[in-house]
Amino acid sequence: MWTFFSLGGFIAALLLPLHMVVASLAPSPVPEAYGIPFLKTSFSFRHFLYENPYAFVLPLPFFPVEVVGLVLKLYLVALLGGTAFHGLHRFKYTLFDFGLRKQKRALNVVLYGIAFAVSGMTFLALFP
Amino acid sequence: MATKTVYHRYRPHQSPLWFLSNRRYFAFMLRELAGLFIAVYAILIAVGLFAGRFHPVLPGPNGSIDVYASMAWLLKTRGFFVFTLISLAFACYHSLTWFDLFPQVTPIQIRGWKVPNRWVFGGMVALWIGLSLALYVVLYGGKLL
Amino acid sequence: MEEKLPTVMMRVSRYLPGEEKPHFQTYEVPYRRDMVVLDALNHIKEKRDPTLTFRWSCRMGICGSCGMNVNGKPVLTCESFLKDVLRREILVEPLGHFPVIKDLVVDIEDFMRKLEAVKPYLIRDQERPLGAGEYRQTQEEVDRFRQSSLCINCMICYAACPVYGEDASFLGPAAAALAYRYNVDSRDQGAGKRLPAVASATGVWECTFVGECSTACPKDVDPGAAIQRLKLLSSIEVQKRVLLPSILR
Numbered sequence: 001m002w003t004f005f006s007l008g009g010f011i012a013a014l015l016l017p018l019h020m021v022v023a024s025l026a027p028s029p030v031p032e033a034y035g036i037p038f039l040k041t042s043f044s045f046r047h048f049l050y051e052n053p054y055a056f057v058l059p060l061p062f063f064p065v066e067v068v069g070l071v072l073k074l075y076l077v078a079l080l081g082g083t084a085f086h087g088l089h090r091f092k093y094t095l096f097d098f099g100l101r102k103q104k105r106a107l108n109v110v111l112y113g114i115a116f117a118v119s120g121m122t123f124l125a126l127f128p
Numbered sequence: 129m130a131t132k133t134v135y136h137r138y139r140p141h142q143s144p145l146w147f148l149s150n151r152r153y154f155a156f157m158l159r160e161l162a163g164l165f166i167a168v169y170a171i172l173i174a175v176g177l178f179a180g181r182f183h184p185v186l187p188g189p190n191g192s193i194d195v196y197a198s199m200a201w202l203l204k205t206r207g208f209f210v211f212t213l214i215s216l217a218f219a220c221y222h223s224l225t226w227f228d229l230f231p232q233v234t235p236i237q238i239r240g241w242k243v244p245n246r247w248v249f250g251g252m253v254a255l256w257i258g259l260s261l262a263l264y265v266v267l268y269g270g271k272l273l
Numbered sequence: 274m275e276e277k278l279p280t281v282m283m284r285v286s287r288y289l290p291g292e293e294k295p296h297f298q299t300y301e302v303p304y305r306r307d308m309v310v311l312d313a314l315n316h317i318k319e320k321r322d323p324t325l326t327f328r329w330s331c332r333m334g335i336c337g338s339c340g341m342n343v344n345g346k347p348v349l350t351c352e353s354f355l356k357d358v359l360r361r362e363i364l365v366e367p368l369g370h371f372p373v374i375k376d377l378v379v380d381i382e383d384f385m386r387k388l389e390a391v392k393p394y395l396i397r398d399q400e401r402p403l404g405a406g407e408y409r410q411t412q413e414e415v416d417r418f419r420q421s422s423l424c425i426n427c428m429i430c431y432a433a434c435p436v437y438g439e440d441a442s443f444l445g446p447a448a449a450a451l452a453y454r455y456n457v458d459s460r461d462q463g464a465g466k467r468l469p470a471v472a473s474a475t476g477v478w479e480c481t482f483v484g485e486c487s488t489a490c491p492k493d494v495d496p497g498a499a500i501q502r503l504k505l506l507s508s509i510e511v512q513k514r515v516l517l518p519s520i521l522r
Binding site: 006009010012013014015016017018019020021022023079080081083084086087088089090091093094097098099114115117118119121122124125126 | 157165212220227264
């Protein structure tokens with residue numbers, strides 16, 4: 001579990017602040033995404049891949065669209081799942097500090113369960 | 129037969145508010161709290177993505193609850209906007225404290241020379257800002273706000 | 274007219290075995306700029322109250338005996354100058370997070386057991402015969418464990434650690450740093466034998482990297498960093514054992 005915690009912490013540290021701004025705070029650059037209009041800036045992979053002038057940075061000539069899309073979807077799963085793992089692992093130890101050390105087993109099940117659920121939900125939502 | 133006299137020891141107990149006694153302890157607690165805020169944010173977004181795809185319906189006290197509609201409403205509220213701002217501040221605090229801790233966990237060596245922790249910190253902050261800017265440019269197609 | 278010499282008030286924790294809890298006693302002690310807290314305690318014992326009990330030995334910051342909480346902070350009293358801790362009443366308490374035997378003397382049995390538990394000696398799969406000569410190490414190999422070897426077992430890191438303060442079964446900074454010192458010593462092959470103490474539920478995994486142990490350490494051992502590296506090394510080791518069959522290891 002510590003591996004998930006540290007990898008998640010790395011991903012969250014480097015990438016989460018930007019995605020928080022993009023997903024929830026800045027105005028939307030594109031109107032459509034995954035049928036989730038309420039995400040202030042959600043983006044469509046089609047637009048991202050074909051109409052984005054900076055799409056040349058992606059290895060499109062070398063990989064099929066499906067592969068790039070796959071990588072980007074896995075990226076989102078890692079971002080959300082990793083953040084959840086990291087934060088909930090820390091929260092578990094905070095709960096220990098506040099006296100819940102004896103309930104370690106139960107907390108493991110509940111908190112890591114939520115973290116796995118976050119990864120699972122993101123995966124199911126993005127993959128067919 | 130000799131008997132051993134056992135005296136009572138005084139066992140001190142740590143106050144549950146121990147983290148208030150010291151600036152560094154408090155900064156530590158803030159760091160842990162940052163983890164919780166970003167986890168909650170990730171949970172909300174994941175639920176939103178899932179609800180948008182599968183439109184689940186839960187039984188509620190006054191009829192059924194459309195999770196997607198509830199999430200759509202929630203993520204447009206001013207409260208969520210404020211929560212995101214606070215979480216963003218915590219996310220940045222997480223990033224900075226992480227870059228500070230990382231070189232202590234994994235000392236970076238280049239051919240026997242240990243890179244000073246301060247340099248690793250600076251390098252990671254630069255990487256963070258650089259990556260964020262690059263991603264922003266890619267996502268917005270070069271258009272800035 | 275005789276000039277009154279400067280003095281300082283010391284508020285010292287007193288406890289007799291069997292009492293319910295400690296109480297404080299205040300003493301007035303002459304003050305000189307070059308005095309340390311230990312000097313003040315010795316003055317009290319010699320001139321004011323011979324019943325005051327405390328540990329000390331080298332009075333120069335190397336034996337690790339005189340650790341106590343001064344104004345709430347765990348320090349070596351032989352290195353703590355009165356001028357740096359000046360207050361209306363300087364508070365001297367026994368070293369935090371340990372059971373108190375008498376006055377400022379704490380029970381260190383738990384700490385001793387933990388030191389033993391990490392097997393703090395070189396462990397070899399195969400001892401080299403004497404004829405093969407001494408184990409040689411490069412400067413780099415020595416530098417890997419040098420900092421962790423500076424520990425004087427003063428237990429100040431345990432007094433600083435809020436995890437140990439809440440749960441005394443935690444292995445603790447000094448014992449973990451000691452395990453790290455041997456694990457990364459190129460002469461040692463016993464990292465696997467130390468895993469039960471290090472990688473258990475009460476081992477390094479209880480640490481949340483508050484970092485106060487490294488801040489408080491009077492010898493700059495940096496036990497905090499040592500523990501995090503042990504976490505990394507242990508998780509790699511455990512994953513290797515799970516993923517690779519023993520022939521490949």
